[in-house]
Amino acid sequence: MTIVPKRLGIKFSLKRQPTLEPEDILPIFQRWIQEHRVEGMLIDVIDYKHVPEGPGIVLIADEADFAYDLADGEIGLHYIRKRDLPGDLSRALQLSFKSALAAARALEAEAPGDIVFDFSAAKISFFDRMRYRNDPAVFENARPALTNLLSDIFGGTVTLARVYDDRRAVFAVSCTVAGENINADALAARLEENRQSV
Amino acid sequence: MTTWKEMLKDDIPAEMGKLIDTYEAQMELRKQGKLDEKVFAEARLRKGVYGQRYDNGQRHDGVRTRDLAYPSGEVVKGPDTLWDAPGMQRIKIPYGGLTAEQLEVLSELADEYSDGILHITTRQDIQLHYVHIDDTPDLMRRLAAVGITTQEACGNSVRNITACTLAGVCHDEVFDVSPYADAMTHFLLNHDDVQDFGRKFKVAFSGCAGHACGLVKMHDLGLLAQTREIDGETVRGFTVYVGGGLGTVPHQAKVLAEFATEEELLPLTQAVARVFARLGEKKNRNRARIKFLVAKLGIDEFRREVEEELKIVPHDARHTAYINALSDFSYKPAKAGMALNGAPLPDGFEDWYRSNVYRQVQPGYSTITLNTPLGDFTAQQGFLLADIARRYVGDNIRFSVEQNVVLRWVADADLPAIYHDLCEIGLGDPNAGTIVDITTCPGTDTCKLGIASSRGLTAELRTRLIEKINLLPDAVRELKIKVSGCFNSCGQHHVADIGFFGNSRRSGNHKMPHFQVVLGGQWRQNAGSYGLAVGAVPARRVPDVLEALTERYVAERGEGEDFQTWVKELGRKEIKAMLQPYMKLPSFEEAPAYFSDWGDSRVYTIDDIGVGECAGEVVSLFSMEISKAESTQFEALLALDDGDYKLADEQAYKAMVQAARALVRTKHLDVGDNYDDIVGEFRSRFYDTELIYDRFAKGKFARYLFKRHEGAPARVNEDYAHQIIDETQLFIENVHTAEQRINGVIVG
Numbered sequence: 029m030t031i032v033p034k035r036l037g038i039k040f041s042l043k044r045q046p047t048l049e050p051e052d053i054l055p056i057f058q059r060w061i062q063e064h065r066v067e068g069m070l071i072d073v074i075d076y077k078h079v080p081e082g083p084g085i086v087l088i089a090d091e092a093d094f095a096y097d098l099a100d101g102e103i104g105l106h107y108i109r110k111r112d113l114p115g116d117l118s119r120a121l122q123l124s125f126k127s128a129l130a131a132a133r134a135l136e137a138e139a140p141g142d143i144v145f146d147f148s149a150a151k152i153s154f155f156d157r158m159r160y161r162n163d164p165a166v167f168e169n170a171r172p173a174l175t176n177l178l179s180d181i182f183g184g185t186v187t188l189a190r191v192y193d194d195r196r197a198v199f200a201v202s203c204t205v206a207g208e209n210i211n212a213d214a215l216a217a218r219l220e221e222n223r224q225s226v
Numbered sequence: 227m228t229t230w231k232e233m234l235k236d237d238i239p240a241e242m243g244k245l246i247d248t249y250e251a252q253m254e255l256r257k258q259g260k261l262d263e264k265v266f267a268e269a270r271l272r273k274g275v276y277g278q279r280y281d282n283g284q285r286h287d288g289v290r291t292r293d294l295a296y297p298s299g300e301v302v303k304g305p306d307t308l309w310d311a312p313g314m315q316r317i318k319i320p321y322g323g324l325t326a327e328q329l330e331v332l333s334e335l336a337d338e339y340s341d342g343i344l345h346i347t348t349r350q351d352i353q354l355h356y357v358h359i360d361d362t363p364d365l366m367r368r369l370a371a372v373g374i375t376t377q378e379a380c381g382n383s384v385r386n387i388t389a390c391t392l393a394g395v396c397h398d399e400v401f402d403v404s405p406y407a408d409a410m411t412h413f414l415l416n417h418d419d420v421q422d423f424g425r426k427f428k429v430a431f432s433g434c435a436g437h438a439c440g441l442v443k444m445h446d447l448g449l450l451a452q453t454r455e456i457d458g459e460t461v462r463g464f465t466v467y468v469g470g471g472l473g474t475v476p477h478q479a480k481v482l483a484e485f486a487t488e489e490e491l492l493p494l495t496q497a498v499a500r501v502f503a504r505l506g507e508k509k510n511r512n513r514a515r516i517k518f519l520v521a522k523l524g525i526d527e528f529r530r531e532v533e534e535e536l537k538i539v540p541h542d543a544r545h546t547a548y549i550n551a552l553s554d555f556s557y558k559p560a561k562a563g564m565a566l567n568g569a570p571l572p573d574g575f576e577d578w579y580r581s582n583v584y585r586q587v588q589p590g591y592s593t594i595t596l597n598t599p600l601g602d603f604t605a606q607q608g609f610l611l612a613d614i615a616r617r618y619v620g621d622n623i624r625f626s627v628e629q630n631v632v633l634r635w636v637a638d639a640d641l642p643a644i645y646h647d648l649c650e651i652g653l654g655d656p657n658a659g660t661i662v663d664i665t666t667c668p669g670t671d672t673c674k675l676g677i678a679s680s681r682g683l684t685a686e687l688r689t690r691l692i693e694k695i696n697l698l699p700d701a702v703r704e705l706k707i708k709v710s711g712c713f714n715s716c717g718q719h720h721v722a723d724i725g726f727f728g729n730s731r732r733s734g735n736h737k738m739p740h741f742q743v744v745l746g747g748q749w750r751q752n753a754g755s756y757g758l759a760v761g762a763v764p765a766r767r768v769p770d771v772l773e774a775l776t777e778r779y780v781a782e783r784g785e786g787e788d789f790q791t792w793v794k795e796l797g798r799k800e801i802k803a804m805l806q807p808y809m810k811l812p813s814f815e816e817a818p819a820y821f822s823d824w825g826d827s828r829v830y831t832i833d834d835i836g837v838g839e840c841a842g843e844v845v846s847l848f849s850m851e852i853s854k855a856e857s858t859q860f861e862a863l864l865a866l867d868d869g870d871y872k873l874a875d876e877q878a879y880k881a882m883v884q885a886a887r888a889l890v891r892t893k894h895l896d897v898g899d900n901y902d903d904i905v906g907e908f909r910s911r912f913y914d915t916e917l918i919y920d921r922f923a924k925g926k927f928a929r930y931l932f933k934r935h936e937g938a939p940a941r942v943n944e945d946y947a948h949q950i951i952d953e954t955q956l957f958i959e960n961v962h963t964a965e966q967r968i969n970g971v972i973v974g
């Protein structure tokens with residue numbers, strides 16, 4: 029199954045707990061709006077740090093949200109593409125990965141050495157319960173195509189797993205590249221390359 | 227491809243489905259520029275679809291105001307409200323009561339259409355923020371499939387009907403008001419007599435006079451449970467209050483009727499609604515709430531109007547039918563009630579038990595309050611909460627006006643286990659209902675009218691207070707704080723011990739966010755009295771002000787003296803003097819931090835404030851009704867495109883009847899829904915009198931309606947469908963022109 033979901037999320041998690049607190053991200057995101065630091069029509073920043081394991085601090089744009097996300101007990105950058113997704117899943121994933129990666133790297137640059145992402149894994153969420161109900165059958169159905177597409181993006185064989193068992197939860201897949209230590213430059217280069225080839 | 231509409235077609239009640247289809251067609255007409263923007267705005271608001279900050283395409287980023295170039299360009303969903311701009315969806319939860327399944331669907335919607343957060347409002351509703359208008363019809367369908375509506379959640383209509391969260395389990399109540407709130411919700415929803423208000427209308431029920439929960443005295447219509455001995459029998463009824471309300475000019479409600487019986491409740495409410503629709507202010511929205519009408523007429527004259535109106539309220543079986551159904555309203559606990567046994571208690575349980583647990587009147591059961599920070603919880607928490615509910619309480623979930631989740635009918639023996647499970651999902655915080663459990667409106671985060679960051683301030687105070695809650699004396703622990711982002715008081719700051727509302731002051735060439743301090747409002751006695759505004763302080767000084775106030779209260783209060791009394795005794799002058807040191811405004815150079823708001827690093831500005839949609843658009847009843855005819859006609863066109871000619875004909879006919887009804891109702895409100903009655907009234911009032919006549923075509927367009935009303939042709943083909951749709955278009959135009967001629971220019 030390679031239907032493009034209504035919304036597509038890509039989350040990169042941090043390698044370790046930073047010294048920076050979520051509230052420190054607030055002024056960073058607010059400055060990003062002034063400086064147009066990430067792509068998109070940036071609207072506002074909203075503070076949900078009071079909610080346990082919630083979306084944390086969210087930079088809201090017209091086409092996507094960038095969350096300094098606290099869900100699943102893992103801090104990370106969660107890019108959620110809300111609109112203008114290309115009609116083809118391969119391109120939709122590439123576009124979202126590219127934006128997520130750019131935002132994560134921009135965040136690393138704000139606190140070098142403190143905010144460090146693990147780019148050899150990602151959580152991919154399909155916010156679309158009509159086309160992607162979170163059950164094992166849907167996962168098995170989507171797995172071959174997703175494995176191909178994501179291996180292509182990461183440039184190595186990926187292992188996929190369903191993130192939540194709960195049927196009501198969003199259908200999300202964790203993706204890990206085997207054995208390799210993917211660095212951000214290599215990933216970015218691949219996304220550029222792939223982009224040209226599609 | 228499947229759509230939610232198809233997928234859920236068997237689950238959505240037909241009437242609800244139709245309302246959503248009509249709204250979707252109105253959206254399409256608006257996009258094409260065929261529906262007036264104000265009329266659409268009001269139609270959308272009545273579906274709970276609100277605008278949000280920055281939807282006018284302007285935002286100050288701390289350096290300068292920038293244009294937000296939404297891709298939809300010039301298309302608007304209301305005056306100055308751009309189509310693509312994010313919006314807020316308010317979802318009605320009558321008396322805050324919902325089932326585990328409903329909670330699950332709300333949670334699904336939060337992460338598919340919003341930002342993953344469900345927000346509980348001060349009127350027991352749920353709000354989702356950053357929702358795109360294009361997603362709203364599906365969102366509504368998914369809600370409708372589990373029995374939730376957003377109909378009349380905003381706009382000039384009857385808003386969510388609220389009631390005490392303890393109704394049915396409370397020690398002090400006269401009787402359980404929940405089934406009455408439920409019955410009135412159904413009765414008033416979409417009722418003809420509540421469609422022509424100049425402003426919103428809020429109803430609340432309360433089970434007793436002494437406690438706060440129902441807040442009947444601050445509502446447009448408040449209903450307080452009472453019983454009376456009549457002919458040796460105990461009869462249930464309500465004291466009916468009218469004309470209360472917060473907002474800029476708070477009013478305490480007046481007693482309209484000392485005792486209205488169950489039989490009188492709905493017709494009396496209907497009569498109040500009709501008087502409000504007929505005599506209430508329509509043009510000046512600042513004076514359009516019913517409180518102004520009651521003040522203008524005086525309660526005695528208002529009562530006389532209502533009594534007169536009652537005589538002509540048409541008979542309606544529903545006025546009393548609900549009474550027989552009252553006994554069907556019951557609660558199914560998940561478990562048998564059982565006392566706490568002596569098992570070891572989890573860490574923190576005792577603190578939590580002290581503040582979050584209420585022993586129900588039913589032995590062996592408790593009601594617990596989940597201290598929900600700022601009224602927010604995640605979709606994921608929503609799912610797990612639904613599990614916890616199923617495990618321990620069944621469908622006995624409620625939202626409170628203090629923006630908390632409440633679970634009722636917990637068997638006492640389960641309290642340690644449910645506490646443990648709630649801690650696991652981050653909802654096990656103690657201190658519900660204490661000074662840390664602050665109520666707040668959305669404020670500058672998302673509200674177009676916000677002046678200061680009520681949520682930012684609340685989050686800050688909460689963090690600071692939690693740190694020292696265990697050191698606070700009980701008298702301080704128990705105080706209530708409520709915060710609004712501006713004087714409109716959506717955060718109900720008037721009825722808190724300590725209230726704050728946002729405003730701004732100038733220092734040099736810069737504006738500085740401020741909060742007005744409002745002291746001594748009364749939460750108990752159903753919001754018995756409103757607080758005293760004592761002065762505005764810079765937002766950044768509010769935590770210090772709070773500390774100074776509470777310390778002095780503790781030091782000086784007499785034995786058992788409550789905060790209200792202490793404030794009154796101290797007097798406005800003395801309090802002002804106490805605040806004086808905090809009111810000094812430093813210059814920008816001295817203290818730049820004062821010039822940004824809580825949770826916001828931008829230099830403060832209110833340049834990007836918008837035009838609020840609190841009031842809805844004042845559009846005439848006729849405009850609203852004729853717009854429904856137009857959207858039905860549009861659906862006929864869609865059916866024609868689909869090749870479904872029979873449906874096209876039916877929709878076209880329906881559109882003509884709706885248009886006729888729109889006109890008839892400008893003269894005769896009670897025409898009802900029967901097609902024969904509508905066409906008959908239309909004929910005698912507008913056709914026989916020639917009022918509908920077009921200058922050139924005379925009665926020709928009206929005769930299209932009469933002809934179709936006699937019956938559809940045996941064979942409905944494409945040509946015929948085309949023709950009747952064209953005729954419908956002409957008839958609707960004819961009705962528009964005639965209405966302007968007959969009734970004067972339409973507002974909006």
Ligand code: HEM
Binds near residue numbers: 672674675715
């Ligand atoms: C002139 C405009 C407005 C006025 C006078 C106004 C007034 C009020 C008042 C007095 C209340 C609650 C008190 C009660 O329980 O009766 C309320 C509720 C509320 N208001 Fe407003 N409001 C306005 C606009 C807005 C706007 C633009 C927003 C932001 C979207 C907003 C958000 C809320 C919320 C979240 C509640 C609780 C909602 C509910 O569930 O009904 N208000 N409003």
Ligand code: SF4
Binds near residue numbers: 668714
């Ligand atoms: S009180 Fe003011 S800022 Fe707060 S929601 Fe109401 S209108 Fe908006």
